[in-house]
Amino acid sequence: MSTFDPDALECLAAIVEEGGFERAAVRLSITQSAVSQRLRSLEEQVGTVLIVRSRPLKPTTAGRLLLKHALQMRLLRADLERDLSELTPAAVGSGQDEERISIAVNADSIASWALPALSALAQQGLGLEIITDDQDFTIEWLREGRVLGCVTTLKQALRSCKMTPLGAMRYVAVAEALYATEHCPQGLSPHNFRSVPFIAFNRKDDLQSEFVGRALGLQRVALRQLYVPSSEGQVRAVLAGWGVSVVPELQVREHLQSGRLVDIAAGHALPVKLYWHCWNLDSAVLDALTRSLTTAAAAALAPG
Secondary structure (H helix, E strand, O other): OOOOOHHHHHHHHHHHHOOOOOHHHHHOOOOOOHHHHHHHHHHHHHHOOEOOOOOOOEOOOOHHHHHHHHHHHHHHHHHHHHHHHHHHHHHOOOHHHEEEEEEEEEHHHHHHHHHHHHHHHHOOOEEEEEEOOOOOOOHHHHOOOOOEEEEEEOOOOOOEEEEEEEEEEEEEEEEEEHHHHHHOOOOOOOOOOOOOOOOOOOOOOOHHHHHHHHHHHOOOOOOOOOEEEOOHHHHHHHHHHEEEEEEEEEEEHEEEEEEOOEOOOOOOOOEEEEEEEEOOOOOOHHHHHHHHHHHHHHHEEEOO
């Protein structure tokens, strides 16, 4: 089996993660021509193209395999540094950029329970990179080998990965109090849901229509939607009277208790089950991530 140059592997990872040769060069503190040379050397060794020169740049199938290998090498180095720090703390650095541990987490979890779960690890010097996406799509980052783990709605574990249930995030439909009084004083109904705009995360977000369909017993739901690609931004837009949004109850609990927001579909909540997936490797770092996330989820989320 071929032995691959670690610098060339990190170069490939930097190109994919940064989205281009120029930014990869800046990150690695080398010239752009050196980036191209390292990639060309790796492609010659493998015997195939590793990067599709498109916009955005994309790894080929072989590129994804080597990218996954590069991330595994990072994980091994992070495990080694973690072990050494327990033996000789003064001899270990504070964590380098190339040792970043990447995970994909849905935006709603980041805005509510996930960041506190990871605080201790970040404070210990673990070089975390959190990538955000819709909870139905974070699994694709893991499938492509671009992250070590993800929080997702998919229950089935991928090949060479393990899955841990986290619990269910409860979603409720909310509106600012005065807006609710003016536009839906009797709450959400089959007669008024089309007349109010729903604030969704982005065009991937089908949670708004799923909630309305279940709450009102409708099979097909077409909503007027505004898009705010931020969980916190969605809540701020609702507070500003833009319209209605289906958001985690955990995120708006204080606003509901204070009366600033109103649950316009009282008695209805949409539980979304979440799962933690990660590579099935013997790794102290992955074990620590798993423990931190499962412990925090057990305290914050509803039983799955």
